[in-house]
C-alpha cells in the first residue's frame with residue numbers, strides 16, 4: 355500500500371533542501387488529477403482535505419476510501435500521504451480515528467496556551483497510531499469579509515514552544531496568505547524564515563502557495579520550507595480550462611461534447627494535472 359505518513363518524506367525534504375507538494379482535493383476528478391501528476395513525475399505527494407471539502411464530499415471516511423480506492427484503480431505506486439488540512443480539535447481527532455496518515459491541528463484562533471495543550475493531546479493520539487501531526491504558529495492570513503491581509507509573521511519563541519510538543523511539521527507565517535495575493539503584497543519575509551529555520555530543524559510548511567512567485571518559492575525551500583500547500587491555483591486552472599471548453603461552443607443541447615460530464619470535466623481535470631506537475635517541478639521534488 356503506497357499510503358504513508360509524512361515523517362520520513364518531509365524530513366528527507368528538509369535535509370535535501372527540496373519540498374513535497376500538499377495539494378487540496380475537492381472531488382474524484384481532483385483526486386485523480388493530482389495522483390496522476392505524482393505518478394507521471396514519479397514523486398511522492400500529499401493530498402489533503404480541508405474540513406469544508408471533506409464535508410462537501412461526504413465525510414472523512416469517504417475521503418480516505420476515495421483516495422485509497424483511486425490509488426488502487428489507477429495503479430499508483432508513488433508514496434501518497436492522506437492529510438487533514440486546517441483541522442480543528444474535533445476534526446483532527448476524527449481523522450486520527452478514521453485512519454488518515456497525517457493531520458493538521460490548526461489552533462491559531464485559540465489562546466496560545468490552549469493551542470499548545472490541544473496540540474500536545476493531538477500529538478499523543480496521532481503518534482500512538484503512527485500518524486503525523488502538523489501545527490500552525492500564528493495565523494496564515496487571507497481574505498475575510500472582503501479584506502485581504504498582507505500576511506503575518508510567526509513568533510519565533512511560540513514556534514519553538516509548539517515545535518517542542520513533538521509535531522512532525524510546522525506551518526509558519528512568513529508573510530504568506532491564502533488565496534489570491536493583493537497587488538500591494540510585500541513578498542515573503544526571508545528574514546523571519548531564516549530566524550525560524552535556525553531554531554527549528556522540523557520540516558517547515560508554507561501555506562498559501564498559490565500566487566507566490568516561483569523564485570520566492572524556490573528561495574524559501576532552500577531555507578527550510580519542506581511542504582508547500584497549493585489549492586487556489588489548481589482551482590483557477592480547472593475553471594479556466596472548463597470555461598474555455600464550454601465557450602468553444604459545443605451545443606449543450608444536442609452535442610454530447612456539450613453535456614456529457616466526462617467530456618465537460620476532462621479539460622479542467624487535465625489542467626489540474628498540468629499545474630500540479632509544474633509545481634512539483636518548482637518544488638524540486640526528486641523522483642523516487
Ligand SMILES: O=C(O)C[C@@H](O)[C@H](O)C(=O)COP(=O)(O)O
Pocket residue numbers: 378404439440531532533534560561562563564583584585586587
Ligand atoms: O483553501 C483551503 O481550504 C486550503 C488552503 O488553506 C491550503 O491549506 C493552503 O494553504 C493553500 O492555499 P492557496 O494555495 O493559497 O489556496
Ligand SMILES: [Zn+2]
Pocket residue numbers: 440494532561562583
Ligand atoms: Zn492553508
